[in-house]
Amino acid sequence: MAEQSGYTVASDGENNPVEESQSSLSPLQTAVGIDLGSRFCSVAVWRDSKVEVLSNPRSLRRMPSHVLFKSDIPCSGVSAPISDVELYSGTAIYRAKCLLGRADTDQVVQTCKNCPFLVQTLDIGARPFLAALVDGVWRSTTPEEVLAIVLVELRAMAEAHLGHTVRSAVLTMPASFSRFQQTRLERACAMAGLHVLRLMPEPTAVALLYAQEQQKALHGNMGSGIEKNVLIFNAGAGFCDVAIAATAGGVSQIRAVAGDSIGGDAMVQNLVNHVLNEYASSVEGKSGPPFSKLSAQVVPVAEKVMHALSTSASAVLECEIHERRISRSITREEFERINEDILKRCEALVMQCLQQGQTIVDSLDDVILVGGVSNVPAIRSLVLKACGGKQAYKGFNPLEAAVQGAAMEGAIASGLTDSSGRLDLLTIQAMPHSVGIRVSGDEFLPVLQKNGAIPARRDIVVTTSYDKQTEALIIVYEGESRQASENHLLGFFKLTGIPPAPKGTPLISLCMDVDASDVLRVVVGVCMPGVEKPVLPLVEVRMPTIDDGHGWCTDAIRSKYGLLLELDVLPLPKPPGPSA
Amino acid sequence: MSFLKKTLLCWSSKQLRPHGALQSSSSYASQVQDAGNKRAFVEKAKCSANDGSHPIKDNCLMVGLAEHGPSAFHNIPLNMDMGISHMQRNTYVCSSYATTSGLKSRIFSMKLTRHVQTLSTQTRTSKAQCWSCGRTKSEKGFLLCPSCNAVQAPDPDITYFEIFDQDQKFEMDLKDLETKYKSLMKRLHPDLTHGKSTEENENYAHWSALVTAAYTVLLKPVSRATYLLKLRGIHVEEEGTVTDSELIMEVMEIRETLQSKPTKDVLEQLNKQAMARMDEWSRAFKTALEEGNDTAAVGALQRMSYFGRVCEDINRELL
Numbered sequence: 001m002a003e004q005s006g007y008t009v010a011s012d013g014e015n016n017p018v019e020e021s022q023s024s025l026s027p028l029q030t031a032v033g034i035d036l037g038s039r040f041c042s043v044a045v046w047r048d049s050k051v052e053v054l055s056n057p058r059s060l061r062r063m064p065s066h067v068l069f070k071s072d073i074p075c076s077g078v079s080a081p082i083s084d085v086e087l088y089s090g091t092a093i094y095r096a097k098c099l100l101g102r103a104d105t106d107q108v109v110q111t112c113k114n115c116p117f118l119v120q121t122l123d124i125g126a127r128p129f130l131a132a133l134v135d136g137v138w139r140s141t142t143p144e145e146v147l148a149i150v151l152v153e154l155r156a157m158a159e160a161h162l163g164h165t166v167r168s169a170v171l172t173m174p175a176s177f178s179r180f181q182q183t184r185l186e187r188a189c190a191m192a193g194l195h196v197l198r199l200m201p202e203p204t205a206v207a208l209l210y211a212q213e214q215q216k217a218l219h220g221n222m223g224s225g226i227e228k229n230v231l232i233f234n235a236g237a238g239f240c241d242v243a244i245a246a247t248a249g250g251v252s253q254i255r256a257v258a259g260d261s262i263g264g265d266a267m268v269q270n271l272v273n274h275v276l277n278e279y280a281s282s283v284e285g286k287s288g289p290p291f292s293k294l295s296a297q298v299v300p301v302a303e304k305v306m307h308a309l310s311t312s313a314s315a316v317l318e319c320e321i322h323e324r325r326i327s328r329s330i331t332r333e334e335f336e337r338i339n340e341d342i343l344k345r346c347e348a349l350v351m352q353c354l355q356q357g358q359t360i361v362d363s364l365d366d367v368i369l370v371g372g373v374s375n376v377p378a379i380r381s382l383v384l385k386a387c388g389g390k391q392a393y394k395g396f397n398p399l400e401a402a403v404q405g406a407a408m409e410g411a412i413a414s415g416l417t418d419s420s421g422r423l424d425l426l427t428i429q430a431m432p433h434s435v436g437i438r439v440s441g442d443e444f445l446p447v448l449q450k451n452g453a454i455p456a457r458r459d460i461v462v463t464t465s466y467d468k469q470t471e472a473l474i475i476v477y478e479g480e481s482r483q484a485s486e487n488h489l490l491g492f493f494k495l496t497g498i499p500p501a502p503k504g505t506p507l508i509s510l511c512m513d514v515d516a517s518d519v520l521r522v523v524v525g526v527c528m529p530g531v532e533k534p535v536l537p538l539v540e541v542r543m544p545t546i547d548d549g550h551g552w553c554t555d556a557i558r559s560k561y562g563l564l565l566e567l568d569v570l571p572l573p574k575p576p577g578p579s580a
Numbered sequence: 581m582s583f584l585k586k587t588l589l590c591w592s593s594k595q596l597r598p599h600g601a602l603q604s605s606s607s608y609a610s611q612v613q614d615a616g617n618k619r620a621f622v623e624k625a626k627c628s629a630n631d632g633s634h635p636i637k638d639n640c641l642m643v644g645l646a647e648h649g650p651s652a653f654h655n656i657p658l659n660m661d662m663g664i665s666h667m668q669r670n671t672y673v674c675s676s677y678a679t680t681s682g683l684k685s686r687i688f689s690m691k692l693t694r695h696v697q698t699l700s701t702q703t704r705t706s707k708a709q710c711w712s713c714g715r716t717k718s719e720k721g722f723l724l725c726p727s728c729n730a731v732q733a734p735d736p737d738i739t740y741f742e743i744f745d746q747d748q749k750f751e752m753d754l755k756d757l758e759t760k761y762k763s764l765m766k767r768l769h770p771d772l773t774h775g776k777s778t779e780e781n782e783n784y785a786h787w788s789a790l791v792t793a794a795y796t797v798l799l800k801p802v803s804r805a806t807y808l809l810k811l812r813g814i815h816v817e818e819e820g821t822v823t824d825s826e827l828i829m830e831v832m833e834i835r836e837t838l839q840s841k842p843t844k845d846v847l848e849q850l851n852k853q854a855m856a857r858m859d860e861w862s863r864a865f866k867t868a869l870e871e872g873n874d875t876a877a878v879g880a881l882q883r884m885s886y887f888g889r890v891c892e893d894i895n896r897e898l899l
Contacts, residue, residue, distance in 0.1 A: 227755070251762035355895050425771050428762075453792045455725055455770065455785070516770035516788070 030199045031414045032158050033406025038097040038238030041065040043154045044401045046411035049418055052402040054161045062399055066094035067131035067146045069139055078153035084300045090116040090133035095118055096146035098238040101181035104128040108261050116296040125552040144188040151192035168195040170410040172402045174239035175201040175259030175432045178488045179520060180544045181449050197413045201432060203232035203243035204254050205405030206370055208427050211252040228365040233383045235373035237264040242349045244357035246442055254430040256357030256451045264373040267339045271302045274338045275328055294321060309335050310375045336378045344379055350386045357449055359389040362387035370398040429454045435512060438475040438484035439567045447512040450480060454518060459511035465566040468500035473565035474524055476543055489554055491545030497536055498526055505529060530577055644841040729781045740794035740807060747840045750808060750866045752798060761795045802888045805865050816878050827883060834890055838897055851894045
């Protein structure tokens, strides 16, 4: 490749705007690690051979990640303290991470409508309308913008600590994030002037930290490099993730990863709904503000109750509804019963991970519980029980493990080495979701399987579905359902100019490639029997291509084109040989 | 500029330029020669298939394989599974065109993937020499050049077993495999290759992709068995149909039970049963392979994949 001195256009106009300027920076500038949670955020960096979690001027290492739209310049919880009253007045926006990249039909978006700020939906699969109340005016914003404000302040904070500009970062993300949501997160970083070096699922960041601990222990007593299997359970306010990693010699391979968008917020909401329903049945026919508005007042109290229940067997929920004082004692058992559904889903995640990682509980060496919600006794005990009654690993601060892991990945991915060998680590990531295409109606044909090691690459051959078909639509989905439409749409493109031939004759070769930075590319070409070269120029598409995670796109395509652009799997001839 | 983009640009520039537009004339010559070899191969296959005097076309692909050895296909290590099986499908469609087109789809998908770089990197310098210092390659793996420590392009002839320094047999020490996989990845993962030249980074990317693919194939008994047979020149459709009525009955029964919303105990019982059958046929496969009984091996493998899928279904229900 010739060295050109002219301008280069970044592959995507939106993302990674600062990449080009990186070469002018010092080569050993370390990327920071950022854990941007739905309620709290933190930033850490590798410095002087160790991870340092940075603190803000108020000496907080874990800062609330809401944004307050009070004055002209919105500010986040990183720089400015905020009172509970302000937080729930509608002026502040939180849970932006839960709203990120979701359509308004999404269940998570629907539950966010209980929040004091405005989440308006049309329930058609478009983006929800998000606004904050500023001086009596609803001011519109987007989840990306809200996250970008938090990120900018985190970045400024890190720069103040480090004394130089911070350009790149490793971010942790929930394992359940779709590729589309990942692009939205990258977009938020780009808005904040940060280049995303890596996005890693939260439990895998913890796995990296664990790998380092193992290495340290190894250096200490010169034991042998035995493999250790570890299950990591991470539950925060908005998301719950599980991963299984096999660690040996500083390499941790992610065997399986799974996630769900459930967490502490949902548990609190359940508690609030429970109390309010009880109240409603006690005072029937009472008029007043609708429940959804009421619930915002009860949420902060309910949150405190949940925290209290982590340490004591019961707690009292006190609040005022319709000028009536409510004092309700909640026991731990009751709280667990209210949230039975969520507990079940947490357990299902752990079981799913164990099964897909083909790990039997006896082979687990450690169980690590991190994240604020992992302090809930019921969750703790169910995870530990599912893992065969093991004790929880105690080496980490459960609230900082993810950000520390991210900072280490930042150092490793920036090319830093450490004389003590502490950065001599590697995480082999796994695909959090299967990626494939739609064939034969609504069938989902996975090309790259869930939990496969990254980098991954595989190609398949599909063909036309009727005689003389000249155009075909490649629709790429991400997910595990056998029905394509139930999965997450990543994008689509049309192949045109396929030479007319009987159905099943043209060979449409489709290759999917996920590189080490988790970029997905789809390359498609058409071959005809008896023709030496591909008959059409290859099409290379970087996914996702759609600019919103909407499902109605495919519906629109189907109603317009029907089966006109259908693809089929290559017909299976009778297998040869002895089948007895 | 990131490594990713470099690779991409590099790739796309190679894709877009006409064949001869690579840097040096020697590389051009060798590339043309390389392409020529392949074309000759294709032509040969086509001729043998189109020649009316030979009524049997089915084995023409096998002939091609035998003549060229596995090398023609090892250029595409990652996609081998799918590709070969499609090729085989086409072969047995008994269409002469299908045979050659299957082959072409292989060559074509080589172009599709970035393995085109492997080819061009190899042709740029002689295959038997280090691209950096010119030292002659001695061993087959030749991952790092012993004298200049530069990483080499993967040897197209290397088998998945050779990558992990394993004997070419069915039983495998999975712990050992995993350890070797990890230590290889530690040296090859693109995350860890900073400050290397583009050439080296490309080689690292190829190696890590190849090693990952090899690991994935060798890890699971069914894919390992399929690959073993493939190395012996037998291409087995994993999803091939089996006509053994006893087997079909058993599988049908299991599936029926699955659909009748069984209890957890029943499921676990079923799982045990399927696992036992899996083990049984794995042993049968091993024995057949050792005895060189290919027919029995193919049968055993097909049964293994049947029960493998049944196990998956049961496990899905168990959740």
